[in-house]
Amino acid sequence: MKKMRKVLAGLLTGAMVLSMAAFTASAEDVELVNFKMGYFDTGSQDGTTVPLRNNLVAAIESLGAEGVSVQPAGNTPDDYLDALDTLISQGVDAIALPWVSFMFAGTPAAVKKCEDAGVYYGFYWGVDVETLGEDTLAFCQDSDHFMGCFYQQENDAAYAAMETLHNYGCDKVGYIGLAASNELQENSRDYGVLKACEDFGMEILVEQRDQNVTTTAEGGATTVENFLTAYPEMQGIVIAGNTQFVMPGIDQVITSKGLTDFKVAAIDFPDAMETYAQDGVLVYDAGAHVTGPVYLTILAANAMNGTPLITKGQSFNQQYIKLTSSEEIEQWVSIADEIVYNTDELLQCLQVVNPEFDVEAFDEMVRNYSYADIMARHHAE
Amino acid sequence: MNATKAENGFNWQRMVLKLYPFFVLGLLLIFFGVLTKGTLFSSRNIKNILESSFQYLIGCMAALFIFAQGEQDFSMASNIALSAILAAMISKTSVPLALVVALVSGIAVGCACGFLYARLPIPVFFLTMCIANVIAGFLGPMTNYQSVKTPVSMLNLDNTNLKLLVAVIFAVIIYVIYNKTTYGKYSRAIGASPVVARLSGINLSRYKFAAFVFTGIAAGIVAFFSICKSGGASKATGTMFHFNVMVAMALGGATTGGPKVKFRCAVIGPLIISVLTLGMNLARIPVGMQNLMKGVLFLAVMVLSDRLSRFDVD
Structure with a gap:
């Protein structure tokens, strides 16, 4: 009888372990959809553009995507619209649009181009969704491809x-x-x-x-x-x-x-x-307000993997890193070259990997971005 | 010696130097065509090339006369911004009226530049830069520092075929005036030597004035199609346009102004820039390398241009 109990207990434990393993899909178990993420690269080497580019490229690679970049011929909305055409012609599935480069003037045209091409898109460095204006919203309000706006205060x-x-x-x-x-x-x-x-x-x-x-x-x-x-x-x-x-x-x-x-x-x-x-x-x-394109890549990756986090484009309040003393500035410089979100953290933002990750968790992650947040995640004692 | 060669037979060196912008464009097309495995020649990318070169084709062709006179117009960017903003403002009332306003505004600024250029003994680059600054100073308060949106329906006018038609008509008109009329010849004569031109009885003021009317018309056309393309206008509209026109003209073979400036320079230059920009992006050439390649190409063009001037190819 004792022997039977031991056998039953062993079988039960084995079944539990197997069922837990079945429900906790590790990143290696999941085959991520490969997609093309488009972005603009001016080639600038300034202290904002370089970390923005590095973090975006890291996010694209971490989430199993392929990065496609174009260099606009100039800085006008027209130049960016031409570059957007080039991205679309390269068959990208999603695009991170720097709103500040399109200004208000080019926003309706950019949205229309993305809608016509059927690519996922969203803005960073810009405004909230409502501020896009009625004309632009007329194109994207009920769109399945509009991922939203990331704006900093x-x-x-x-x-x-x-x-x-x-x-x-x-x-x-x-x-x-x-x-x-x-x-x-x-x-x-x-x-x-x-x-x-x-x-x-x-x-x-x-x-x-x-x-x-x-x-x-x-x-x-x-x-x-x-x-x-x-x-x-x-x-x-x-x-x-x-x-x-x-x-x-x-x-x-x-x-x-x-x-x-x-x-x-x-x-x-x-x-x-x-x-x-x-x-x-x-x-x-x-x-260091450089994470907008990373967040857009996360939204695009979820959508491409069949688990869209959002069903309608919405606004997310992207944060600045605010350093409020000379000491904090010096400390920040020592970690400034780090990638803000590592591969493990990014993979946990995919619902196919982490089914509990939802739009609330995403919004919280965006809002929490700060010097303290990075220190806590990457430099906790 | 060169003349002797030419007399004795076909001078290949002279021919190559004369047509080098075509060779540059051809080489770029072949190079990027191979590198992109033919993607460069897809209908969408051909459309992209035409779209991105349209405004500079118009700008370069209109600037031919000023270039031929040995001068440059630094006010084009501001003129485009002003014309685009005014047209965008009026577009809510009537789209055809917006086109008229864009053209009238562009021509008005062109006339102002032309009048001052013809009347005042001020270097033209300095004069047009001042006018550009005056206009730029107005643009902010005029728009309350905001962008001016157009009706969404105007985006439908952003049609490649329409632009192509406009560019062809404009090209035919400019070609005829530049090559077949006394105005074009006299513009080149002024570029060769203003003193000789004046002593020959050419009314310098009239020809100088008219040269800026052409760039004014171009500014109006570019402004109108810019608001059709982007759905609005702001003081950033047209930024650096005059500089890009100069680069395009240089790549087209007109590194220095004056009587040797050919019509083909205004057509080939913008196409070279468009093919180069699109080709490098399609070939996924890293941005740093793109800048390097552009620099090398520009340098090569300058060297060729120097050779051109030594051989006195016309």
Whole structure:
């Protein structure tokens, strides 16, 4: 009888193990659908484009896809539309569209081209779905191929920049940024800066928005020299655009003048940002908003594997990495070259591998993206 | 020595130098045709080549007269942006009226440039750059820093056959004026020597003025088809257009302006750029290598052009 029980227990355990194995499909067990993921590559080597490209390529490879890139002939919406035609002609199944390159002007045409070709598509670096406008939505609202929009809160990033300056005691600041625009009024960096001025009693003493000046290091140096001459009471600078160009010149002037209490907060990561942090000049930077195309690849991979995460294109709030002290900036630089989501993590975003992964989990992953999130996932003690 | 060779028989070197843009285009077609296993010649990609070269074909052909006069128009990009924005604004009322507005706006800016070019002793590149900046300064406030959308129905006008028809008609008109009328000849004469042209009784002001009317017309056409293609206009519309026209003209064989600028330069150049861009993308050449290849090709064209000028090929 005892022997029989042992045999039955053994059989039962074996059956349980087998059934568990059957329900927990490992990534190796699943044959992923190979598909072509299209994207635009300008060839730029700046501190935002390089990690964006590296993370996207890693995601495409991890999810069993093939990357197809095109280089637009120029920077106008027309150039990007021509490049989009080239991608479609190469038989891509899905495309990550940088909304900022199409601007509003080219968005309806881009959406129409993707719809006509029957490829999955979505936008990153842009707006939420509603802001695409009625004309565009008329093409894609009920589409099976529209994956949605990934947008970052520009106003939040700018607001946090100003808040950090305020925390450092810098309330009278100069502003360096892009040409005035209210294309995305409620979500613009300008809006965040103005809101912070109201909330913290800060003051913008002077602005520099001339693209001819803000696209060189020399322009940055000249600007800060002029700022300080005209407004000796200035305590800091907020850079809301072209950071990579102006920062070397600004850092040089501030350090050479020995202005230890003069601080800079910026948006977009410049090269050699650790140097500016070590100099004690740069105390805030928001950047590394490079994951939009990765998320679109995840959505496309799920759709191509027959388990679409979403049934209708929706908005996802993509995050900036916000570094709020010189120390944090230095620490970030040590991990900046890492791939944000490794292969195992990406495979767990596929429902065919992980049936419990759904749109809520996906949205949470997108919202959680931060310096702390990366440290917790990849550098936990 | 060259003349002697020519007298004694067919001068191959001279022939090659004369027609090298055709050889460049032919070699690119063969090279990328093989590399892409024929994909380059699919109907969709032929359409892509025509689509992407359309605006530069129009721009280059219109700029022929200015190039022949030894000058360049740096205001074309801003002119296109202004014309596109105005046309997009009016397109909500009437699409045909949008075409008229685009053309009138383009011609008006062209006339302004032409008038100042003809009347003021200011270097034309400087003059047109100033005008471009003035227009660019207006564009932001004029649009409230937003894009101007067109009715979605206008996207249906983005038709390759229609563009091809427009390009052919435009080409025939420009070819006739450039090669068969006194206007074309006098433009080249001005490029050869403005002083001699003036002493020969050519009304320089009139011919200089008219050259900019052509680029104005081109700006209007490009602006209209740009809003049909993208569904809207913004101050970014047409960015760097004048620069791309210059590059296309150089690749077509007109590295330097003046009387040697041929009509074929305006046709071959844009096609070379389109085939090169599309071919490299279809062949999946890495972006870094694409830039390298473009640089090498441009350099080769410059060297050939230098040889061309030494041989005095006309």
